[in-house]
Amino acid sequence: MGANAPPNPDDGGNMRRTKISDQKIAAVAALIVQGNFRYVAGKAVGVPPRTFRDWMKRGKEYPDGLYGQFRIAVIAAEAEAERKAVAAVIAAGQDDAKHLEWWLERKFPERWGKFRGELNDLKREIAELKRQIGETQPSETP
Template sequence: MSNTAPNPDDTPPAPRKLTPELTEAIAAIILSGNFRYVACKRVGIGQRTFKRWMALGKKYPSGIYGGFRRVVVAAETEAETRAVAAIIRAGQEDAKHLEWWLERKFPQRWGRGRGELLELKREIAELRKQIGPAACSE
């Protein structure tokens, strides 16, 4: 057993009261493109507190937590919209940005492994024909 005092940095911050100012601060951090956990660290709340507030917002959409949830989701939606628009704009100058976006948005059609995946599917179908349906059902 150690006589050393616990490091206060190892314990999550105590839950804070949800306020409109805190909601706006979190939304601004998320809107600038950060993840939820980064917003939590920046404003000094634990991730569990954030998740609890989001769950309460889902359960009670008309209260303060419902408003919090709507603001967070709206900030995430706006951040994503802005990011995609920036990628599309960058693609006007350099097509690699559009290629990157297409690979992720439509991986079945544009993914880098698409050709290899189709070839593997063809090979599997051919092998199934060769060994027969009985062997495939085992």
């Protein structure tokens, strides 16, 4: 980074010692894969929500250090939890189609949602209002 870049918190320096560790990263990731929300997983291993947010922010700013590893682990764990949940819903749908219906309603609400008619009506109304607003805008003259 340039001369004006903030110090990398992974470098130690004069900053307060961090509590991030490989063990905490692994523990948070494991809890998220099980389906826990970010902050619940963090609290379970002693990471308050504000600290969790700070670590995620630092991970984006400094992707090569421990904070970067933390951020990547959290994002990957969330993706894995979602993949497992979708697989479970699809598998449950083999025995009971209501599970597939539920998934379709949420994955494709414009086609399968309970409120798809209302959603399409609202989209048309918004488009019409935008058209009307565009017609009433004063024209710009040079």
